[in-house]
Amino acid sequence: MLSRRSSLVALCVWLALAQGCRHQNESLSDLTLAHEVSPHPPRVGPVTITLRLTDTAGRHVDGARVTLEANMSHAGMAPVFADAPETEPGRYQSSMELTMAGDWFIMVHVNLADGRKLDRQFEIKGVGEKLAADFHR
Amino acid sequence: MPLVGNLLNWRHARTLLQIPLFVISVAMVLHGLFGPTLAPKNLATTLTWVHFRGALVFVLLFAGNFFCLACPFMFVRNLARKFFRPTRNWPRQLRNKWLSIALLVAMLFLYEWLDLWASPWWTAVLIIAYFAGALLIDAVFKHATFCKFICPIGQFNFVASTVSPLEVAVRDHDVCTRCATKDCIRGVREPAAPLVVIQRGCELALFQPRKVGNVDCTFCLDCVQACPHDNVGIISRLPASELMNDVMRSGVGFLSRRKDLAALAVVFAFGALLNVFGMVSPVYALEQFLATRFGVRSELPVLAFVFAFVLVCEPLLLIGVAAWITRVWSGSKRPLISLAVRYSYSLAPLGFGIWLAHFGFHFLTGFYTFIPVTQAAVADLGWAILGQPRWGLLGFAPNVVQLLEFGFITLGLIGSLLVSYSIAATEEVVHSERAFIPWAVLSLLIAVAAFWLMLQPMEMRGVVLGSG
Numbered sequence: 001m002l003s004r005r006s007s008l009v010a011l012c013v014w015l016a017l018a019q020g021c022r023h024q025n026e027s028l029s030d031l032t033l034a035h036e037v038s039p040h041p042p043r044v045g046p047v048t049i050t051l052r053l054t055d056t057a058g059r060h061v062d063g064a065r066v067t068l069e070a071n072m073s074h075a076g077m078a079p080v081f082a083d084a085p086e087t088e089p090g091r092y093q094s095s096m097e098l099t100m101a102g103d104w105f106i107m108v109h110v111n112l113a114d115g116r117k118l119d120r121q122f123e124i125k126g127v128g129e130k131l132a133a134d135f136h137r
Numbered sequence: 138m139p140l141v142g143n144l145l146n147w148r149h150a151r152t153l154l155q156i157p158l159f160v161i162s163v164a165m166v167l168h169g170l171f172g173p174t175l176a177p178k179n180l181a182t183t184l185t186w187v188h189f190r191g192a193l194v195f196v197l198l199f200a201g202n203f204f205c206l207a208c209p210f211m212f213v214r215n216l217a218r219k220f221f222r223p224t225r226n227w228p229r230q231l232r233n234k235w236l237s238i239a240l241l242v243a244m245l246f247l248y249e250w251l252d253l254w255a256s257p258w259w260t261a262v263l264i265i266a267y268f269a270g271a272l273l274i275d276a277v278f279k280h281a282t283f284c285k286f287i288c289p290i291g292q293f294n295f296v297a298s299t300v301s302p303l304e305v306a307v308r309d310h311d312v313c314t315r316c317a318t319k320d321c322i323r324g325v326r327e328p329a330a331p332l333v334v335i336q337r338g339c340e341l342a343l344f345q346p347r348k349v350g351n352v353d354c355t356f357c358l359d360c361v362q363a364c365p366h367d368n369v370g371i372i373s374r375l376p377a378s379e380l381m382n383d384v385m386r387s388g389v390g391f392l393s394r395r396k397d398l399a400a401l402a403v404v405f406a407f408g409a410l411l412n413v414f415g416m417v418s419p420v421y422a423l424e425q426f427l428a429t430r431f432g433v434r435s436e437l438p439v440l441a442f443v444f445a446f447v448l449v450c451e452p453l454l455l456i457g458v459a460a461w462i463t464r465v466w467s468g469s470k471r472p473l474i475s476l477a478v479r480y481s482y483s484l485a486p487l488g489f490g491i492w493l494a495h496f497g498f499h500f501l502t503g504f505y506t507f508i509p510v511t512q513a514a515v516a517d518l519g520w521a522i523l524g525q526p527r528w529g530l531l532g533f534a535p536n537v538v539q540l541l542e543f544g545f546i547t548l549g550l551i552g553s554l555l556v557s558y559s560i561a562a563t564e565e566v567v568h569s570e571r572a573f574i575p576w577a578v579l580s581l582l583i584a585v586a587a588f589w590l591m592l593q594p595m596e597m598r599g600v601v602l603g604s605g
Binding site for chain 2: 075
């Protein structure tokens with residue numbers, strides 16, 4: 001059985017390692033991910049999400065593989081998955097079908113060309129119902 | 138029933154069922170507090186608002202109050218009572234349902250105001266509050282005070298189980314007549330040490346020979362295990378039949394004299410509509426409209442108004458009018474309030490149908506979602522034994538489930554019509570159909586409202602106004 005001192009040392013080591021892991025993720029905070037959602041205001045149906053990935057010097061980060069996962073704020077609802085291919089250097093665009101009105105959370109999974117991974121999340125609040133005109137298209 | 142019957146007769150059957158639910162509850166609390174903040178990714182929100190609620194109503198529909206049997210809060214409370222014994226009795230003035238009704242309404246209110254369905258953290262806090270409440274109350278007060286007078290989920294289950302097909306009941310009343318020890322309520326004590334309880338009797342004061350129905354019964358099976366004649370069991374019955382009778386019930390009294398129980402049935406029925414209304418598109422337009430009219434920017438007063446209207450004003454008006462028409466048109470000699478109380482219970486089946494439609498929808502359409510959430514939770518611990526989370530797993534198709542929704546509401550409506558007709562038929566009036574029609578119309582109105590709500594587009598938003 002470990003002595004109390006050994007347990008405390010083990011805990012400190014574990015915490016340090018955990019901090020180290022978090023620092024690795026935090027080192028990716030030097031990248032900026034900007035997003036645009038169209039149409040605005042967003043409505044049920046297809047939306048276009050445009051992402052721009054830049055570093056601290058403002059240079060485009062290209063060659064990444066970007067996938068999106070959209071979830072509602074209520075558990076048990078159908079998530080939506082989509083790829084966001086690069087359309088211009090550092091610009092990634094995706095078309096997703098938002099299936100329900102309400103608040104959506106978009107999780108962005110980025111696999112950079114150098115093998116690092118980046119995860120970000122943003123909200124699309126207040127997605128409205130389809131307009132009557134949309135039903136007649 | 139072979140195997141199942143032997144299991145339920147075993148004195149540790151309840152503990153055996155409670156342990157897994159307790160373990161799951163702990164996992165939910167931990168994941169809710171420390172896991173992903175997104176509700177679909179968290180065990181607390183997924184298991185509570187999708188699976189627990191859905192499984193609860195389906196078990197009530199097909200069996201009975203087995204969730205109270207397997208209650209994890211009572212598991213912890215029973216453990217605690219091995220170390221300290223409560224000495225006080227619950228105050229006489231509080232031995233009714235009014236406090237538990239207030240807590241049930243509070244829970245429904247908090248669900249909407251704090252968007253509990255979207256918050257793993259708040260859901261975990263709610264679960265912790267339940268454990269704490271059960272421990273605190275039953276540490277101080279004797280018997281099953283928390284179950285009978287406090288627990289909001291329990292009160293929901295008591296009303297819902299009035300339409301369940303199973304009931305804990307006596308097999309042969311002649312055996313009870315000959316019984317001298319009445320162990321089912323007194324319990325079994327050590328002969329040499331009378332203060333030592335070997336087997337509890339009913340902690341909810343339901344004396345089996347005079348117990349009628351499932352109100353206040355937690356299916357704890359203490360009476361089953363205490364009976365020395367093996368004369369108490371889980372018996373099948375006609376669902377909702379207990380609502381048709383107004384006989385003296387052990388531990389409950391006459392339904393027609395229990396205004397608090399009637400109010401609980403009303404909150405149960407109208408609360409079902411309110412809970413559905415909270416997640417369809419028209420509610421946001423209504424909130425905006427009310428906020429503009431009241432000149433407020435916060436959701437709290439708007440929500441309070443909606444709750445007061447749907448749970449107090451609307452039932453008072455509708456039930457009051459129905460009771461008045463019944464009295465005037467059928468020639469009933471009952472006082473108005475007595476009529477309202479008696480017939481309020483007829484709303485329970487329809488209320489249950491609406492809860493079933495709502496909770497059943499989320500349960501069935503999101504049935505498999507616990508799998509990827511569990512996979513991810515285990516992977517986050519560093520154990521990749523369950524594989525990559527399959528986030529695309531869902532459940533049954535919504536358009537198919539919607540047909541079931543309508544079916545559940547229809548079944549509930551039929552149940553309410555049968556109950557109100559049966560009550561009217563036993564009334565001492567010349568024209569019993571005239572006593573029945575106002576309540577039939579009320580049930581139809583509620584059912585139409587429910588159908589309309591189920592047809593509205595769902596819209597799950599955090600807050601439209603401020604949450605202050």
